[in-house]
Amino acid sequence: MPDDPAGAIAALAAALYCGVDLGASATKVALVDGAGSLRGWSVRPSGVDYRAAALAGQEEALRQAGAAPGLLGRTVATGYGRDNVSFADDRRTEIQCHGVGVYHVLHRALTVIDIGGQDNKVIRLDAAGRRLHFRMNRKCAAGTGAFLEEIALRLDLPLGSLDALAAGATEAVQLSSFCTVFAKTEILAHLRRGVPVGAIVRGAFASVVARVVEMDPLPGEVVLTGGVIAHNPTVGVLLQERLGRAVVVPPHPQLAGAIGAALIARHGLASSAQEGLDA
Amino acid sequence: MADAPKTAAIKKIKAAGPMKDLMGAYFKELDEAARQRSARVAWCSSVGPAELLRALGFRVYFPENHGALLGTSRLATEYIPEANAIGYAPTICSYLTSDVGAWLKKTTPLTKAFGMEGVPRPDLLAFNTNQCRDVQDWFAFYSREYQVPIVGIETPRSVNEVDAAHLAGLTAQYRALVPKLEEVAGQKLDLDRLREVVASSYRCTLLWKQVLRAGTHRPAPITFFDGTIHMGPAVVLRGDPRAEEYYQLLAAELEERIKGGVAAVEGERLRFYWDGMPVWGKLREHAETFAAAQGCVVASTYCNSWIFEALAEKDPFVGMARAYTELFIVRAEAYKERYLETMARDYGIHGIIYHESMTCPNNSNNRYGLPGRMAKKLGIPYVVIQGDLNDLRCYSDEQTRTQLEALFEQLHDRA
Incomplete structure (x- = not known):
């Protein structure tokens, strides 16, 4: 036992646990307390x-x-760059971390959809926060944040x-291609025909939603996480309409992923029996 | 994951040395036969009529084995575009495209591995479409290039139960091959010799099955990744007594491991089934990824596809017809589900990996909802990884790693 158990407990209570979600586009850091x-948190470009x-x-967090x-x-640490976080004590997949981060807030059976910069995940959790199933998108940028980045580049926006632009549009073009490059070609055709840019962007958002609903039947209560929904709430509106x-x-x-990682850090290195980690 | 060792601990198989020697001898004989014209050379699809060819004195070469060599040596992706450029699409079998591409570039990994100048020139090509149509088109390319005869068995696909009608037609097809094979071989088929070869092939099958069934033990003494390498003699030398001798040696080593409780993967905690083709260029990485999570891939559809228990010395033609049609890859979904269910239970499987091989649809069993149905039946999780047998452009290291690690987390957290 330490000399000052009360002090040690107080110090433990005051400690902050850190989750780093080093994604393809953005690095997210979350600090949670005991x-x-x-x-505290931070979101910044992952850069090179x-x-x-x-x-x-x-530091920012x-x-x-x-x-x-x-x-x-x-x-x-979590995310694609999790192995690059040299100061991390442990590493977990973003699939686990997003599940833990969302369950911590909502505490019920959920289907979590994470639309990230490079890929999408669907994670089904039961009422106790245990993961039942997960799916990842195919090896393709269609339906991810990278797709919207490409569209923005094509439209010079x-x-x-x-x-x-998407929220203000009353119509949406149909982008039927599975492929980001071909979708950009379709956009060229729409531009040639004088279709308003807002309708093209709304169509691109609808295309992201279409790729997501192809991944899984999405049963029960659906929760959206990730950078795409954080910066583009209209994607959520279109998903609601679709579902x-x-x-x-x-x-x-x-x-969500960084918070989940921080919560796992708070519970120590040993795995929790429950994916959700009781709050 | 937290308790997993940081570095992979995979036990090496001692019989690997003798196997390399045996494969070396096999390729040396092929090379000599082709260069010195001391024997006729037949190219055969991997589950083609090898016994018939061997009984007629052919030295038998398997282009699929060459395809796997191109994959493991990671040369395939370099050669595939050569075949694409002459009209073979990037979406068709990457064994075909990499093999044809290497041929167009006049290169082969056999030079470095076994000192061969090139692939052995064929006198005849024999295929069986039991796996896919691609073998037929693949061999047709070489038939045109070398101006040599091509013969084949056209097996029906998606077969529920192999019945008398199937067998009658297929047996007739096997018999119909004989005159052309005799003509090229320059000798008549000796039925006793065929029986001898079939009997040897059958004994080889039983020994190979014994090797794979060793994986039912806990801890498993052998992994799927070992199996993909050690299946070499069962593919290219079945019907030759040296293959039997080799598997006796390997089976004995595994028996010793079982007796001593020696695990292929140190500290085995999780047991997996691999469905579909290996990703040949990523064998080592995959083996290490599983081992780092104290996971052992203890069984697979792929390695078990070289078990031919219907081979029959007494009735060699009917036996070959049945053995090469009863294969998993030839069968309908209902059979495949029953098969996977039995395997998962026999081997005590915790999770299944389905490899969707982008250029090998017939060996990708995730495309008609089978993984979801199996998960319901078995109550165990699965992942589908997208990749390819040879074309690494279809494969993402990062996506695969995340999927596998997420599966490991899920299982470790359940444990």
Whole structure:
């Protein structure tokens, strides 16, 4: 036993646990406290130096939390660049982390759809937060954030302007191709015909939704996470229309994976019997 | 995942040395036969009429084995575009395209591996469409290029039960091959010799089955990834007593492992089934990924596809017709489901990996809803990884790693 058990317990309670979700497009960092509450976060481009992005993100999250680095407990890394987070104590897939992050907030049986920069995941959880099943998209950018980035480039639009254009459009073109490159060719044809840009962007959002619903029957309550929904809420609106039922978007949808990683860090390196990790 | 060793611990099989020697001898004989014209050379599809060819004195070469060599050596992706450029689409069998591409480039991994100048020139090509139509088109290319005869068995596909009508037609097809084979071989078929070859092939099958069934033990003494390498003699030398000798050696080594509780994957905790083709260029990575998670792929459809229990010394033509039609790949979904169910139960499987091989639809069993139906029946999770047997352009390291690790997490968290 330590000399000052009460002090040790207080220090433990004050500790922050870090989750780093190093994705293809963005690096997300979340800090949670001993009670599992979000205390600080950061979202920044992953760039080309993943380790530097992770470190900078962690520093930014600590600043936001008003916490000193000494308060940091364990760190769990997730996302495609998880192996580049050299300071992480453990690494988990984004499939597990998104499940944990969402279940922590909603605490019920869910179907989580993460639309990321490079790929999409569907994760089904039971009422206890256990993962029942997961699916990933095919080896293809269609339906992911990368698809919208390509469309923005083709239309010579800032990525951040897409949502307002889609939301304001009354019509949507149909982009029928499975392939991002061919979809861009279809867009050329629409531009030649003078179709308003908003209708093209709304059509691109609808195409993302179409690729997602092809992945899984999406039973029960559907939750959307990831950067695409965080920056483009209209994608959620179109998914609701397509499914004919409400779709839940949790607070901080882009941080769901990082929060899940931080919650796993809070529980230590040993696996929890429950995917959801009780709050 | 947390308790998993950081580095993979995979036990090496000692019989690998003798196997390499045996494969070396096989290729040397082929090379000599082709160069010195000391024997006729037949090219045969991997589950084609090898016994018949061998009984007629042919040295038998298997282009699919060459395709796998192109895959494991990671040369395939370099050669595939050569075949694409002459009209063979990137979406068809990448064994075909890589093999034809290498041929067009006048190169082969056999040079580095076994000192051969090139692939052995064929005197005849023999295929069986039991696997796919691609073998026929593949061999037709070489028939045109070398100006040599091509013969084949046209097997029906998606067969529910192999019945008398199937067997009557197929047996007749096997018999109908004989005159052309005799003509090229320059000798008459000796039925006793055929019986001898079939009997040897059957004994080889039983030994190969014994090797694979060793995987039912816990911990398993052999992995699927070992199996893909050690199946070499069962593919290219079945019907030759040396294949039997080799599998006696391998089976004995595995028996020793079982007695001593020696695991192929140190600390085996999770047991997997692999359906579909291997990703030949990623064998080592896959083996290490599973081992790092204390996971062992203990059984597979692929390795078991070289078990031909219907071969019959007494009635060799009917036996060959049945053996090469009862294969998993020839069968309908209902049979495949029953087969997978039995395998999952016999081997104590925790999870199934379905490899959707983009250029090999007949060996990809995820495309008609089978994984979902099996998950319901068996109550075990699965993943579908998208890849290919040889074309690594169809494969994503990152997506595959994430899918496999997510499956491991799910199973470890359940444990």
